Amino acid sequence: MTEMISITLKVNGSEQAAAVEPRRSLVDFLRYDLGLVGTHVGCEHGVCGACTVMLDGRTVRSCLLFAAQADGSEVTTIEGVGTDEALHPLQLAFQQHHAVQCGFCTPGMILAALELLRDNADPNDEDIRVGLSGNLCMCTGYVNIVRAVRAAASNGKAK
Amino acid sequence: MKPAPFNLLRPKSVDEALALLQAHGEKAKILAGGQSLVPLMNFRLAQPHNLIDLNGVEGLDPIRLDDQTLSLGAMVRQRDVERSPAIAERLPILREAMEQVAHPAIRNRGTVGGSLVHADPSAELPLLAVALDATFHLRSARASRSVAARDFYQGYLLTDIAPDELLVAIDFRLPPADCGWCCTEIARRHGDFAIVAVAVLLGCGRDRRIDFARVALGGVGPAPLRMIAAEQALLGERPGAELFRGAGDVAAQAVDPPADIHASSSYRRHLTGVLVRRALTTAASRVKGRAS
Numbered sequence: 001m002t003e004m005i006s007i008t009l010k011v012n013g014s015e016q017a018a019a020v021e022p023r024r025s026l027v028d029f030l031r032y033d034l035g036l037v038g039t040h041v042g043c044e045h046g047v048c049g050a051c052t053v054m055l056d057g058r059t060v061r062s063c064l065l066f067a068a069q070a071d072g073s074e075v076t077t078i079e080g081v082g083t084d085e086a087l088h089p090l091q092l093a094f095q096q097h098h099a100v101q102c103g104f105c106t107p108g109m110i111l112a113a114l115e116l117l118r119d120n121a122d123p124n125d126e127d128i129r130v131g132l133s134g135n136l137c138m139c140t141g142y143v144n145i146v147r148a149v150r151a152a153a154s155n156g157k158a159k
Numbered sequence: 160m161k162p163a164p165f166n167l168l169r170p171k172s173v174d175e176a177l178a179l180l181q182a183h184g185e186k187a188k189i190l191a192g193g194q195s196l197v198p199l200m201n202f203r204l205a206q207p208h209n210l211i212d213l214n215g216v217e218g219l220d221p222i223r224l225d226d227q228t229l230s231l232g233a234m235v236r237q238r239d240v241e242r243s244p245a246i247a248e249r250l251p252i253l254r255e256a257m258e259q260v261a262h263p264a265i266r267n268r269g270t271v272g273g274s275l276v277h278a279d280p281s282a283e284l285p286l287l288a289v290a291l292d293a294t295f296h297l298r299s300a301r302a303s304r305s306v307a308a309r310d311f312y313q314g315y316l317l318t319d320i321a322p323d324e325l326l327v328a329i330d331f332r333l334p335p336a337d338c339g340w341c342c343t344e345i346a347r348r349h350g351d352f353a354i355v356a357v358a359v360l361l362g363c364g365r366d367r368r369i370d371f372a373r374v375a376l377g378g379v380g381p382a383p384l385r386m387i388a389a390e391q392a393l394l395g396e397r398p399g400a401e402l403f404r405g406a407g408d409v410a411a412q413a414v415d416p417p418a419d420i421h422a423s424s425s426y427r428r429h430l431t432g433v434l435v436r437r438a439l440t441t442a443a444s445r446v447k448g449r450a451s
Contacts, residue, residue, distance in 0.1 A: 002165060002166050005167060022164070023162045023164055045202065059267055060267055060268050063201070064193050066167065112263070115263065133350050134262025
């Protein structure tokens with residue numbers, strides 16, 4: 001048995017303190033220790049993007065990060081993006097453009113798209129496809145996802 | 160799919176990291192960005208007893224540029240290389256290469272040093288290191304030394320680095336400022352490891368003859384390769400379609416690529432010729448005109 005590591009971090013704005021086994025991945029910590037099951041686990045080796053979260057403002061694969069490495073950091077998950085009552089504009093765009101089918105990839109897609117739109121407020125379709133290229137969707141064929149992100153970008157401009 | 164248990168060691172300085180490496184040697188593994196190592200650990204293909212996490216170490220992430228050299232700390236994130244205006248201005252081939260490394264979330268975390276030392280034969284950073292005659296700066300608790308890229312890469316996932324050594328920085332020697340460049344590859348999907356990757360730099364003198372040529376290939380051998388024969392075929396000649404086709408043929412003849420589930424040896428050889436020709440054509444179009 002390896003030594004437990006004490007960590008403190010901010011998750012969706014709230015302070016968390018915990019003792020974790022070194023091999024505890026960030027995504028397992030979020031799901032099992034904090035009960036934040038909005039972040040999904042797909043491939044567990046960095047290929048599918050379902051577990052994408054923000055770490056200190058940048059998207060990362062939470063299956064390739066140990067929870068102990070997030071000590072002192074700020075993590076944003078899909079639960080910190082919008083609420084059931086007040087969806088984020090990007091979530092509304094996904095809803096309106098039918099960019100969600102089974103929904104498994106959606107939290108990761110939203111986080112990746114948030115970073116994309118933050119870095120490039122007016123992306124073309126190619127930019128969107130490249131920005132989301134690390135997130136796999138087995139249902140939609142991506143067309144409606146690209147459409148939703150494009151719509152969210154234009155709504156952002158209109159405001 | 161969880162990694163085997165390990166101890167996570169979190170040094171704050173390079174000296175602390177080197178002391179840990181000396182103490183644990185073969186039983187320790189360096190954790191940089193973790194984008195290659197952690198998948199291997201999740202599959203339990205790697206089961207290090209001690210993981211030395213460099214993410215809290217001070218001073219390993221500078222980006223320094225002077226007239227002759229771009230120096231990158233080992234923990235510079237690939238995304239920061241891609242986003243650096245200074246690198247885009249002075250060494251744009253490196254930016255073009257970064258855009259082909261996996262995906263944004265991977266590059267946010269993945270480091271320059273991690274990719275260089277992991278030494279995947281298809282990876283872009285080792286390819287650029289070989290193309291640009293980079294110098295690897297290694298440190299251990301015993302000594303410091305510098306190794307040229309051509310000596311650093313010794314075989315498939317095999318480098319000159321000793322178990323107690325740490326890559327702390329890499330220096331890329333800058334090519335002539337007005338030369339053209341191209342880094343391109345063929346992969347099954349955007350962001351996958353390349354089946355074949357090529358990096359090309361091309362400079363022309365006042366008489367429009369080629370006076371600087373670099374051609375390097377990834378994915379065609381156990382380590383990235385400089386194509387000296389193709390470079391020789393270019394030097395002193397005027398750029399043109401025939402010349403570039405010929406240089407591609409020379410490169411294709413010079414390689415003996417491996418076969419695997421992604422591609423046969425003969426397909427890789429074919430891609431070598433095509434990609435070298437394409438890259439040279441693109442690079443030639445990017446050579447900045449000189450005042451005559």
